[in-house]
Amino acid sequence: MKRSLNSLQVSLALTTLLGLNLVGLPAEASTLFVGSFENDAVLRYDTETGEFIDTFVNSGSGGLDGPVALTFGPDDNFYVISILTDSVLRYDGQTGEFIDSFVSSGSGGLDSPQDLTFGSDGNLYVSSTSTATSNSVLRYDGQTGQFIDAFVPPGSGGVLAPFGVRFGPDDNFYLSSTLTNSILRYDGQTGEFIDTFAFAGEGALPGALTFGLDNNLYVANFGTSTINRYDGETGALIDVFVDNIGGELNGPVQPVFGPDGNLYVSSLNTNNVLRYNGKTGDFIDEFIPAGSGGLNGAGWLVFAEDSASVPESSAGLSLLAFTAFVGAGTVLKRQFRS
Template identity: 50%
Template sequence: MKLVMRLTVAVLAFAALASTAPADLLVCSINGDRILRFSETNGAYLGDFVPAGTGGLNEPQGMEYGPDGNLYVCSNDQHAVLRFDGQTGAFIDAFVPPGSGGLNSPGDLEFGPDGNLYVSSYGGDAILRYDGLTGAFIDAFVPAGSGGLDQPAGITFGPDGNLYVATWTNGQVLRYNGQTGAFIDIFVNDPANLYPAIGVRFGPDGHLYVSGGLFHRVAKYNGSTGAFIGLFIPTASGGLYGAYGFEWGPDGRFYLASYGGNSILRYNGTTGAFIDTFVAAGAGGLTQPGMILFTPRSVTGNVELGDYDPAKVSQVPVSLKVYKAGKLVRTATLTLDENGNYTLPNVVAGTYDFAFKASHWLQVVVRDVVVPKEGLTGLDVSLINGDIDGDNEVTLFDFGALVAAFGSVPGDSNWNPDADLDGDEEVTLFDFGVLVRNFGAIGDE
């Protein structure tokens, strides 16, 4: 069964500052089999981020950026989760191959607190869990029909760590233990406002918001009790026709897909008052907009390469490894500008460890970095020079390597670029001076 709404036209020593780099708004076109990109600033169409049918994309639904900075998309009619380059939209792979673990018409997905990927199997009445690094099937985290689960659509992990699942057919949001998948309760039971219940998100105020598709509204519920608070977006407000996916934008406003209106509407993020039509009907050929997503912000900072020619820092690649909850989730090679500045794009909000390493410099690990939704600037590090042999410490072995290359220049048989510590293209007493100053230093693990 396809999940498609058929509408009848009826602790750190650095300055943690928000990044100002612009984000884009990505919108799934369900019947167009594509993902469109619009300007965060004015809603202008910027092109197809994922062109129609790329990688077999068929009826795209839920999508999310992963910890690796790439985009993961539910390909509903393909029964798969596809992965695309987070910057270019190029197809990478079927991260969850068609039908893996019994996946049937995936509707939404989310990376959980444990780093694994959770996917609502609309046609299988279950929530399936996959390894967040490999895509390998782990288990049916919520078994078929648990707690009366019927045609699960949107999913989200709440502030309490539990999993909340919107059900398409009966206007409910079910709650499950976020560690075991055990059914807890029917958190929201409101068929009068939710048919079908599609998108589900906790807002900045801690309350739960659910889109009621064919009722053309978004309802608001107490984030602790599930009690109905009121209609956040009243019926058909601003011309809303078919309430589907929604997000709070970087500007704090509320963006909502109008499925039947082929547009994206914008509302006050606190009151729900209509502001404007942010993406005009049919812009860029948009039809049947489903889930929407703002691209993540960047992490920026500066890398100081100790005891090195400042004019050459842009020629030195810096290896970066990013860990989340102890798991390696991303690797990147940073390109520095002439001042040693770098940008790491598409970093999803969360807490990470960042490990920086360059060829003959010791590794520095900055731990427990909290990256907010707005991105982060000022993640600066200073690397200690002298690790010629690459073992992450400056010892007599490095002196031995330098002695072996002493007096050499590029082209000599004994030339070792890693022994040219100061970057002047010859191994001299100046390089010995660097080793002496840093002798005994050990990098972070």
């Protein structure tokens, strides 16, 4: 039976997560790419108007099944996590045509991949979220896609369901540990655990994360439908940047800053993309209306022009992933496939 959003919503027993991620230099400027989970496709929208342009990655292209995190790589091609096949697929960054399965299904123990990012070494880092098996961050050769190692070994630093991943302005590696409601920090060279950088609060279920132009850390909380802002140096909570008092945000994917300096968030349960003031966090508008262009299961986002495929020592950005766990980490994809 084809998976449905209802199955995701009903099975929030322990956690339901989403994320988006922004990296890379795509071919076209003035474009926002949005994963459409239910359609197994990636859609393009105008960054000024929010109007639908076209379907960049066609439904099921290359075996795409459950697109989550998206990014442009150092080779300017387009990388998409296919969560229901436990793989990372590569597409032409100009045309969206399928190139290959860059990280083959289950390579290195990949299970329920959520987010991905390219490091300064040119290699690809992927969160492998299943608490029943991997519970780690895996590293792959950035040119061949071959498995290198578990950069963050299973359970390192107490991680439980690693979700969003990003290199920070300090060149260290940050991830959201969803089931411990925390953000963990690791040495960016060795992967060794440094500390618990921030605590999101009970029931927050932190997912995707991004560093803003102010070098502070912004984290989407799926459990509370809010966006927290943390001091990028100390991890201290600055504020609930998007408090969602108006109730427009429901199931946030990762926060992503656009070329206009505002914050864009895909809202899973309302199937749209919302825009917030990048300085105050105030709600501006529904940038991409529900269902625009056939959008079904609004997920990870990436802006074409605001990306940097390899993080510099003083900057960082990010795009989307999504899955759900039942009990002690049983992944919903088994239900999707049944």
